[in-house]
């Protein structure tokens with residue numbers, strides 16, 4: 001493992017495996033994530049309530065299940081994920097719905113998306129907030145690319161009825177509190193909610209913010 005591999009703010013060690021699928025087993029990991037996290041993606045899709053013609057950024061799109069849902073809903077979809085293998089997988093999935101020119105999936109991170117200021121109506125991150133190198137840098141960047149009035153939805157495994165796999169990945173209360181506190185520091189407000197399959201954090205970029 002390279003000394004330069006990105007580190008998680010939570011674990012303070014380089015990302016491996018499902019946290020950053022690369023190399024020989026990346027596509028297999030992507031396939032497993034796609035199957036295993038399906039109910040979570042559906043729940044997040046419903047909670048984001050994307051409208052036709054909205055511009056949405058998905059952070060950490062993995063194999064691209066949610067990208068496909070957003071495209072089928074008529075949204076304009078962009079995304080960032082640090083794994084080139086996930087980019088390939090998600091792009092292939094997106095091509096089932098639109099021409100490749102109509103979806104902009106980039107290699108990038110929550111902390112450095114490469115998109116211009118105030119671009120998106122909604123920014124969504126599912127099952128990757130503990131993998132960011134810095135909570136503060138991640139929220140600041142996602143605030144920057146949201147238009148005033150735009151909404152952020154960040155989700156992580158958990159909820160009131162998690163699958164057996166997700167139960168093992170649920171985060172302790174003090175860590176969930178750290179996430180919502182960091183979000184409020186940047187957005188000025190924000191809430192945490194326990195849904196059926198995921199723990200969700202939401203904030204809106206204020207008009208003057």
Ligand SMILES: C[S@@+](CC[C@H](N)C(=O)[O-])C[C@H]1O[C@@H](n2cnc3c(N)ncnc32)[C@H](O)[C@@H]1O
Nearest residue numbers: 019020037060062083109110126127128131132
């Ligand atoms: C566990 S997978 C989740 C994939 C998908 N969102 C899901 O819920 O099935 C984590 C994903 O986050 C990506 N990731 C890792 N570090 C990231 C970062 N700093 N910013 C954005 N995405 C990141 C990984 O490459 C991987 O695709």
